[in-house]
Amino acid sequence: MKFFFKPSASSTQSIPESSEIPQHIAVIMDGNGRWARKRFLPRVAGHKRGVEIVRDLVKQCALMDVKFLTLFAFSSENWRRPDDEVSFLMGLFMDALKREVVKLHDNNIRLILIGDRTRFNAELVAQIEASEQLTAQNTGLTLTIAANYGGRWDILQATNLMVKTLPSKQSAFTEEDIAPYLSMHYASEPDLFIRTGGEKRVSNFLLWQLAYTEFYFTDTLWPDFDSKAFNDAIGSYQKRERRFGRTSEQLMAGK
Numbered sequence: 001m002k003f004f005f006k007p008s009a010s011s012t013q014s015i016p017e018s019s020e021i022p023q024h025i026a027v028i029m030d031g032n033g034r035w036a037r038k039r040f041l042p043r044v045a046g047h048k049r050g051v052e053i054v055r056d057l058v059k060q061c062a063l064m065d066v067k068f069l070t071l072f073a074f075s076s077e078n079w080r081r082p083d084d085e086v087s088f089l090m091g092l093f094m095d096a097l098k099r100e101v102v103k104l105h106d107n108n109i110r111l112i113l114i115g116d117r118t119r120f121n122a123e124l125v126a127q128i129e130a131s132e133q134l135t136a137q138n139t140g141l142t143l144t145i146a147a148n149y150g151g152r153w154d155i156l157q158a159t160n161l162m163v164k165t166l167p168s169k170q171s172a173f174t175e176e177d178i179a180p181y182l183s184m185h186y187a188s189e190p191d192l193f194i195r196t197g198g199e200k201r202v203s204n205f206l207l208w209q210l211a212y213t214e215f216y217f218t219d220t221l222w223p224d225f226d227s228k229a230f231n232d233a234i235g236s237y238q239k240r241e242r243r244f245g246r247t248s249e250q251l252m253a254g255k
């Protein structure tokens, strides 16, 4: 099996090497509410159960030597939900961080949060910063949690920072100019995107970074997404031919 890792490589600027095990997996963990409703439970029971699935998935990815796992936990549009559900999700996030960070650290996992932190309370921001600092030097799996994240927000914040840094640039901006300011600048682009819960949309997740990602949609609800369901996703990925604009014949000729 060939492993290749070049964080800043862009799929539109050069052809990335593909490996049998996706190096970066990005997941929209959807279907918690429906899982709970099916059991006549409050929606939040599904969120609680969902955290356990996250724990199992992180473990499995670390074992498989996946380099980056990026999980969509709360979108910039999820503030539109009822206040009590939003507060429950914030509380759950805080508790999970407090409870899990030492375990992550012990397993050499680096934790990074992407998203707009300005709407979080000070206590949560402090907990996020402490968790990131504790795990910053770890060299195993990088676990990224996207919270109050939106793909458009990401592109806009990066554009604003880029323009601020290069105010007098005469020529047109390039991908290389914007790359360092995008939230996921430290990671290769996702190889595999998984969305559970049956919906077939991107819901404003990593818009820039998904340019050549393989998409996998499953009806399985997030709290039911066990290791068998995850292996099915990996199996589907392994059957894909990643052409990046080329023809099949070129790929077969090794070009």
Ligand code: IPE
Binding pocket: 029, 030, 031, 032, 033, 034, 035, 073, 074, 075, 078, 089, 197
């Ligand atoms: C995903 O599950 C979790 C979050 C968006 C925080 P949902 O809460 O969207 O569950 P469904 O889609 O309503 O079933």
Ligand code: IPE
Binding pocket: 028, 029, 030, 031, 072, 073, 074, 075, 078, 199, 201, 203
């Ligand atoms: C996407 O799920 C966001 C997260 C999983 C955090 P949603 O349930 O919010 O997406 P939509 O509203 O169905 O598109």
Ligand code: MG
Binding pocket: 030, 031, 032, 197
């Ligand atoms: Mg949903």
